[in-house]
Amino acid sequence: MRSSCALVGVSLLGVLSCSPSSGDTVPPPASQKQQPESTEHGAPGIGDADFPLDGNGGYDVAHYGLKLAYDPARKHLDGTATIQAVAKQRLAAFNLDLAGLDVESVEIDGKPATFSRSGDELTLTPATPIDDKARFTAAIEYSGKPKPVEDSSNLGTYGFIPTDDGAFVTCEPNGAKTWFPANDHPADKARFDFEITVPKGLVALANGEMTRQPVTSGEKTTYTWSEKHPMVTYLATMTLGKFDMRQGKTASGIVNLAAVDPRFRSSLENLYTWSGKITDYWSTVFGPYPFSSTGGVVDNFSAGYALENQTKPMYGGFDPDEAIIAHELAHQWFGNSLSIKRWSDLWLNEGFATYAEWLWSEHTGRESADAIFQGYFARAASHPMWAYPPGKARPKDLFNESVYTRGGMTVHALREAIGDPAFFKLLKEWTAQNRYRNVTTSQFMALAEKVSGKQLDSLFDAWLFTAKKPAAN
Incomplete structure (x- = not known):
């Protein structure tokens, strides 16, 4: 599922039910009509x-402070979200994305505010309008039984997914709203702090690093985590349960945390070791690691997919091999540090992470990236992959195989066209110039032409935007 389902061979794809789809029979849905809004x-x-009701255009979130308590026995969540933001216009009201859950109270800048609900939209009305460019803080108290998003297309099941001992939380593309009020779109990145209380004996995992040792009082334990680097909402997690953990540092000194459900205890050492080695290797290929910790989490929920949650990729119900770990950790650069502005550019995440798998295979002396490319290129012109141009991902078929495989093939075709020196220079310049920012396909194409000194319109048009098999080089 998610942007992180690694394409690692036919046998594995048969196991992972979330695998990118191979058909192109799902048409883009008609845009939803939006009701007129006040200019304020x-x-x-x-x-x-493609996702017309996700997020809000009137403000930019700087920080989420999430104070959360979850009881797995009752599947009940209590939360307070404190959101620090900057208005991008004068705001008499604004909305946040929130699915289900009951809102008890809202304050804006310490004063009670009114609120209303319509579908997944929570509209807040401050006592007095917020001025353009003003900083403001909204505090929302809420509770209820969070439920995941169940999508009949290849988006599948995502968001807050209750498990027997806690929760498996993977939110791409817009499932953050299932457990906290958010400007739930990758165009608005923010920093996060988490304070998560669970029954004693359980572990609460979130993004970033633990800022203090867990505190147990009575039958409850509270964990505090902080992700000090900007993060899109779909990468946020509060995965809960019983875990065996190993923490240390990679050879280059990056904090490395691996956590596995006891059912997957035998995979702990491999997850820890390969996460460290691959993070360090990608740092030599893509540029310095953009975050303060790495690692991964294996839970026993059979999601059938992995997701690149920032600093803590999640593997749902299986023991990940090197290729999947390489894919998810490549996303820490491509998708997490560099995040898309619009979902139609998803190939910038998935094509690069898929190509990273091929680079890892090449690095470890297995198949070369070119051999893997040629294997896919041998597909007949009638194969559905060629009818789905990956440069504009479809909202109801985001995780189509074309976005992954043909996206990765685009990266290799570019490498062949400009040569290795320019190609690997381009990768590092792309990640350095856009570190922690949002990016677009047009930006990447322009930089590729600047670094290589070549005109590349025809290459990108054939590989990204044309609904047929490109001609052989």
């Missing part, structure tokens, strides 16, 4: 035509 209300969506 933030737009009902952030401006992504």
Whole structure:
């Protein structure tokens, strides 16, 4: 599922039910009509035509402070979200994304505010309008039984997924709203602090690093985590349960934390070791690691997919091999540090992470990237992959195989066209210039031409935007 399902061979794809789809029979849905809004209300969506109600265009979130308590026995969540933001216009009201859950109270800058609900939209109205460019803080108290998003297309099941001993939380593309109010679109990145209370004996895992040792009082234990680097909402997690853990540092000194459900105890050492080695290797290929810790989590929920949650990739119900770990950790650069502005550019995440698998295979003396490319290129012109141009991902078929495989093939075709010196220079310049920012396909194409000194319109048009098999080089 998610942008992180690694394509690692036919046998594995048969196991992972979340594998990118291979057909192109799902048409883009008609854009949802939006109701007119006051000019002093933030737009009902952030401006992504494919997901018209996700996010809000009237403000920019700087920080989420999430104080959360979850009881697995009752499947009940209590939360307080404190959101620090900057207005991008005068705001008489604005909305956040929140699915289900009951809102008890709202304050804006310490004063009670009114609120209303419509579908997954939570609209807040401050006592007095917020001025353009003003900083403000919204505090929302809420509770209830969080439920995941169940999508009949290849988006599948995602968001807050209750498990027997806790929860498996993987939110791509827009499942953060299932457990906290958010500007739930990758165009709005923010920093996060988490304070998570669970029954004693369970572990609460979140992004970033633990800022203090867990505190137990009575039958409850509280964990505090902080992700000090900007993060998109779909990468946030509060995965809970029983875990065996190993923490240390990679050879280059990056904090490395591996956690596995006891059912997968035998995979702990491999997860820890390969996460460290691959993180360090990618740092030599893609540029310095953009975050303060690495690692991974294996839970016993059979999601059938992995997701690149920032600093803590999640593997749902299986023991990941090197290729999948390489894919998810490549996303720490491509998707996490460099995040898309619009979902139509998803190939910038998935094509690069897929190609990273091929680079890892090449690095370890297995198949070369070119051999893997040629294997896929041998597919007949009638194969569905060629009919789905990956440069504009479809909202109801985001995780189509073309976005992954043909996206990765685009990266290799570019490498062949400009040569290795320019190609690997381009990778490092791309990640360095856009560290912690949002990016677009047009930006990447422009940089590729600048670094290589070549005109590349025809290459990108054939590989990203044309609904047929490109001609052989």
